[in-house]
Amino acid sequence: MNCEIMLMENNVDIVYFSGTGGTERAAKCFKTSFEKVGREVTLSKVKDAPISFGEEDGLILLLYPVLAANAPRLVHDWIERLESVKGKRAAVISVSGGGEMSPNTACRAAVIRKLERKGFVVTYEEMLVMPANFIKFSGVPLSRLLLEALPKKVEAAVSRLESGFVTRSRPLPVDRLISAAAKLEQLGAVSFGKSIAVTDACISCGRCAENCPSGNITMLEGNPIFGSSCNLCMGCIYGCPTGALKPQMMKSAVLKEGFNLEAIEKAELPQNADINALTRGYSWKGVRKYLTGD
Structure with a gap:
């Protein structure tokens, strides 16, 4: 309408x-x-x-x-x-x-x-x-x-x-x-957050706790502690400077190469990038329409 x-x-x-x-x-x-x-x-x-x-x-x-x-x-x-x-x-x-x-x-x-x-x-x-x-x-x-x-x-x-x-x-x-059914996945987000393991790579910087949009992470004696209000946003995992946070469930949902918008911005954009080629396939249909209007 x-x-x-x-x-x-x-x-x-x-x-x-x-x-x-x-x-x-x-x-x-x-x-x-x-x-x-x-x-x-x-x-x-x-x-x-x-x-x-x-x-x-x-x-x-x-x-x-x-x-x-x-x-x-x-x-x-x-x-x-x-x-x-x-x-x-x-x-x-x-x-x-x-x-x-x-x-x-x-x-x-x-x-x-x-x-x-x-x-x-x-x-x-x-x-x-x-x-x-x-x-x-x-x-x-x-x-x-x-x-x-x-x-x-x-x-x-x-x-x-x-x-x-x-x-x-x-x-x-x-x-x-x-x-409506996806509310079950929202409940699963709590379990996802609880499953995140902190490896020895952690440097106790506290960035995960500071930036968590849900306020789900607190620091205790230099270690991140995860509560029960995770929203499955991936912010702590991708934002960790040493990659020290590893979920023990839904591992396939996490990009192995990580994710950083600043790094993406600095990457060189190929000249004459072909939107149709970059969005080939049904799963990218919405992105293709968003960028081209078709």
């Missing part, structure tokens, strides 16, 4: 969850783009985000990576704690490595439904695509193209929001079932 409403608010509150950095980049891009058009913007990680936004005009922009065809559990927990409002406008942006295709078309449905129960009016939703780092890697050339596309994609979204453009998607029925 697409239509327009003549409404845009002065204040924008951006709330985001990010594990390996892709969603954080998107959130910061939104902040920059909104500030360019004169909006006053606040940026908060979901674990530190306020739960009261008042009744005054303002837009809430929520961003999160798609985990198990849904939002991270921490995002749902935050929404449950939100104080009710009356008609405050909200937008939901999901970020994935595969794009808007099955099984991800319902990844925003539960979040939007819960926001509406709290009195928010969700007028805009969209999928952004960032480099894939779960089970399979999108490859350096394709990842570079996605990073380069991000600012323009965000500027286009901000332009639509500024103009009062309204868009709501219609998830595939089967994806609604998949998204």
Whole structure:
């Protein structure tokens, strides 16, 4: 459903969850783009985000990576704690490595439904695509193209929001079932976090505890201790400078070569990169459409 409403608010509150950095980049891009058009913007990680936004005009922009065809559990927990409002406008942006295709078309449905129960009016939703780092890697050339596309994609979204453009998607029925069933995988995330072993390569830097978006890691006598609120974001594993964190389950989901957005940015992008060749196959259909519009 697409239509327009003549409404845009002065204040924008951006709330985001990010594990390996892709969603954080998107959130910061939104902040920059909104500030360019004169909006006053606040940026908060979901674990530190306020739960009261008042009744005054303002837009809430929520961003999160798609985990198990849904939002991270921490995002749902935050929404449950939100104080009710009356008609405050909200937008939901999901970020994935595969794009808007099955099984991800319902990844925003539960979040939007819960926001509406709290009195928010969700007028805009969209999928952004960032480099894939779960089970399979999108490859350096394709990842570079996605990073380069991000600012323009965000500027286009901000332009639509500024103009009062309204868009709501219609998830595939089967994806609604998949998204609901994927709650079991969210429960499995707790076991995944508990299974992470700390090897002798650990240098007790504390980076994993400092950067965990779920606050699931604490340092005890120089050793990382994992709690029961892992969201399976992979941030600690890929962010460890010595590769000292090794999960003992779902090992195949972790890229052997690791994952680092900064390193990808520094890699040389082949001239005349062929998007169709880089996105060959059904599993990259959503990425291909995202980059080419076809």
